[in-house]
Amino acid sequence: xxxxxxxSCAEAVADVFDGATVMIGGFGEAGSPIELIHxxxxxxxxxxxxxxxxxxxxxxxxxxxxxxxRVSKMICSYPRTTNSTVFPVLYKSGKxxxxxxxxxxxxxxxxxxxxxxxxxxxxxxxxxxxxxGKEHRTIDGRxxxxxxxxxxxxxxxxxxxADRHGNIIYNKTARNFAPIMATAGRQTIxxxxxxxxxxxxxxxxxxxxxxxxxxxxxxxKPAHESEQVAxxxxxx
Amino acid sequence: MSNASIGWSREEMxxxxxxxxxxxxxxxxxxxxxxxxxxYVPEEREFIYHTENGLLGMGPAPEEGGGEPELIxxxxxxxxxxxxxxxxxxxxxxVMIRGGHLDLCVLGALQVAQNGDLANWSVGSPDAIPAxxxxxxxxxxxxxxxxxxxxxxxxxxxxxxEACTFPLTGCGIVDRIYTDLAVIDVTDxxxxxxxxxxxxxxxxxxxxxxxxxxxxxxxxAVTS
Numbered sequence: 001x002x003x004x005x006x007x008s009c010a011e012a013v014a015d016v017f018d019g020a021t022v023m024i025g026g027f028g029e030a031g032s033p034i035e036l037i038h039x040x041x042x043x044x045x046x047x048x049x050x051x052x053x054x055x056x057x058x059x060x061x062x063x064x065x066x067x068x069x070r071v072s073k074m075i076c077s078y079p080r081t082t083n084s085t086v087f088p089v090l091y092k093s094g095k096x097x098x099x100x101x102x103x104x105x106x107x108x109x110x111x112x113x114x115x116x117x118x119x120x121x122x123x124x125x126x127x128x129x130x131x132x133g134k135e136h137r138t139i140d141g142r143x144x145x146x147x148x149x150x151x152x153x154x155x156x157x158x159x160x161x162a163d164r165h166g167n168i169i170y171n172k173t174a175r176n177f178a179p180i181m182a183t184a185g186r187q188t189i190x191x192x193x194x195x196x197x198x199x200x201x202x203x204x205x206x207x208x209x210x211x212x213x214x215x216x217x218x219x220x221k222p223a224h225e226s227e228q229v230a231x232x233x234x235x236x
Numbered sequence: 237m238s239n240a241s242i243g244w245s246r247e248e249m250x251x252x253x254x255x256x257x258x259x260x261x262x263x264x265x266x267x268x269x270x271x272x273x274x275x276y277v278p279e280e281r282e283f284i285y286h287t288e289n290g291l292l293g294m295g296p297a298p299e300e301g302g303g304e305p306e307l308i309x310x311x312x313x314x315x316x317x318x319x320x321x322x323x324x325x326x327x328x329x330x331v332m333i334r335g336g337h338l339d340l341c342v343l344g345a346l347q348v349a350q351n352g353d354l355a356n357w358s359v360g361s362p363d364a365i366p367a368x369x370x371x372x373x374x375x376x377x378x379x380x381x382x383x384x385x386x387x388x389x390x391x392x393x394x395x396x397x398e399a400c401t402f403p404l405t406g407c408g409i410v411d412r413i414y415t416d417l418a419v420i421d422v423t424d425x426x427x428x429x430x431x432x433x434x435x436x437x438x439x440x441x442x443x444x445x446x447x448x449x450x451x452x453x454x455x456x457a458v459t460s
């Protein structure tokens with residue numbers, strides 16, 4: 001029987017090794033798998049390359065992972081956000097490197113990685129400093145830049161409902177990067193607020209088919225980053 | 237500032253932009269003055285707003301203290317979803333942008349050059365943390381790019397220039413500019429006035445524009 005359920009977040013992140021590349025779902029706080037990130041802080045893996053659109057806020061979730069100096073490199077499109085106070089300090093001190101990627105290129109790199117496509121041409125960033133040093137090619141009279149597909153050792157995402165096969169649906173704009181990160185992570189773990197039996201999710205509405213998911217953790221009442229930041233919570 | 241009381245207000249600029257958007261358009265609005273455009277949809281027109289974090293059919297902000305943390309816009313502020321809205325993941329969202337499916341994007345600017353180059357994401361200072369978001373994708377893929385911005389900086393420096401000095405967002409992609417002083421097209425011959433704000437004359441605009449400016453109707457037909 002296929003049962004991808006894992007009993008705790010600690011167990012779900014246990015395999016993460018030093019130097020791993022980790023995709024973390026979310027756009028700001030929407031879709032951020034905060035309990036899995038906190039488990040990763042407890043677990044202790046270092047020198048991580050983290051792929052996320054942002055760099056977290058306050059001192060919880062992704063920002064707390066960065067603050068704990070576990071992240072040697074961020075791959076993201078927008079590291080500057082209200083309440084994002086942790087990353088600037090570590091970036092300026094050189095402890096955390098930054099690979100800045102246009103948001104659509106970031107999404108497409110993840111999609112391509114998950115689809116087995118090693119690289120693709122896009123007009124995004126042509127003529128700007130973000131295309132410097134990259135291969136260019138003119139196709140049908142327009143100039144494009146070559147961008148590489150992106151995969152990861154682990155992907156940690158948040159769903160609203162999952163089943164033991166790993167099928168997932170999401171909540172509103174919390175979906176964002178999760179479905180594509182699920183395809184690009186070799187070990188994709190979803191934390192879901194509700195876990196149901198196979199068949200309970202309507203096959204017509206499943207967003208992420210279970211083939212892309214290796215682990216399902218039930219987190220019944222996930223914390224919301226903005227509430228924790230407003231309360232001044234600092235993890236751990 | 238000496239000319240703060242003349243020309244169009246931020247709200248009037250946004251309303252002026254909205255007048256030019258055809259009925260049925262799919263539109264992405266940037267942060268700042270562009271966001272205000274959504275308040276001024278002309279009678280009898282329906283626009284569908286796209287936010288790149290995965291929502292078509294974005295509605296206005298909820299009442300103060302309302303809304304939910306997982307229904308937000310690209311500026312990470314809480315919004316609502318209108319009847320007929322759709323959620324989707326980030327790759328699909330940027331297929332809409334990069335695949336040329338959106339009709340119009342309205343963005344802010346640090347500088348616009350007379351050839352349509354746009355700089356709006358970085359002032360290039362070495363100690364600043366660079367952050368680009370979706371701006372480079374939007375200007376590369378959306379069918380029409382409108383810029384709405386104050387005509388000059390708070391220090392009075394022109395934002396409409398011969399060539400951008402800040403890092404570029406995209407090359408030759410701006411179609412039309414709405415400022416507090418005027419509406420200006422970017423043409424093959426450079427900037428051309430389309431309309432002046434009430435009480436503003438051409439010389440007033442020229443003195444604050446760091447590039448040649450064709451008069452209304454001057455030059456060849458619009459090419460964009």
